[in-house]
Amino acid sequence: MILVFRLNVFVREKTQVDLTPLFKKIKRIFKQQKKFVLLEMVLGKFAEVGRVVKINYxxxxxxxxxxxxILNDKRVLIDGPTTGVQRQVIPIRRLTLTKFNLKGATRGARTGVITKAIxxxxxxxxxxxxxxxxxxxxxALRAKLTDFDRFRVMILRKRRSALLSTQLKSLRKNNTGGKAAAQAKGGNKKK
Structure with a gap:
């Protein structure tokens, strides 16, 4: 029997909760029982004030x-003064979180403060x-290609593939030559 313990934390503000004592206690309980396997899942990106996001819809x-x-667990207020995104409320499901965090951004910061921090x-x-x-x-670059450009890419890929296969064959030939000589002397025999 496998029990999966999963902790999802979607929204984190300035106050952070230390969960290590909780994890240690749960590990101790599971080690005593021997029936369960504990799988830890630690999220690296949180929807927090100052997080740089990419709009995906x-x-x-x-x-x-x-x-x-952060308005609630489903909606946030975003601002992108340098990228042309107006200050607006948007659902989190329409955003992709990046690993970058804007230093100096506080809750409800004005556009000028955000611009300076950026x-x-x-x-x-x-x-x-x-x-x-x-x-x-x-x-995006491939979407802009014409038929002729796609044809040229295909030809170049075929050439690259042919060059790689010939190089690989020559390397295999050189390496197997040593093994064949060792087998001829009586080494590496199968019984």
Missing amino acids: GPQEGKLATIVE KKSDPFAQYQNTIAAKKVAKK
């Missing part, structure tokens, strides 16, 4: 903004260097 899809206020730390430029942003950029 709606007319401003793909733009970055900052959480200014210019100071510039998390939007840091986001452009992440793997997720690069994937989105690659997808």
Whole structure:
């Protein structure tokens, strides 16, 4: 019998709760019972004031903004003065949380304060260097390709694949030559 203990924390404000004593107590109980397996799940990103988010649905899809206020467990107030996102209330399900947090952002901060904090730390430029942003950029670039461009990409991929396979074959040939010589001398025999 496997019991999965799962703790989901979606919204965190300035006050933080230390959960390590709770986890230690639960671990001790499960170790005594020997029947249960404890799986820990620790979330790294929280919807908190100052968190940089990407809008993943709606007319401003793909733009970055900052959480200014948490209204309840489903809606937040965001502002993106440098990216063209107006101050608005938006559901959390329409946002993707990033790992970047804006330093100096407080609850209900005005647009000017947010702008100064963005210019100071510039998390939007840091986001452009992440793997997720690069994937989105690659997808947008491929969406703009014409038929001829897609044909050229196909030809280049075939060439790369052919070069890789020939290199791999030559490496295998060189490596198996040593094994074949060892087998000819009597090593590595199967019984």
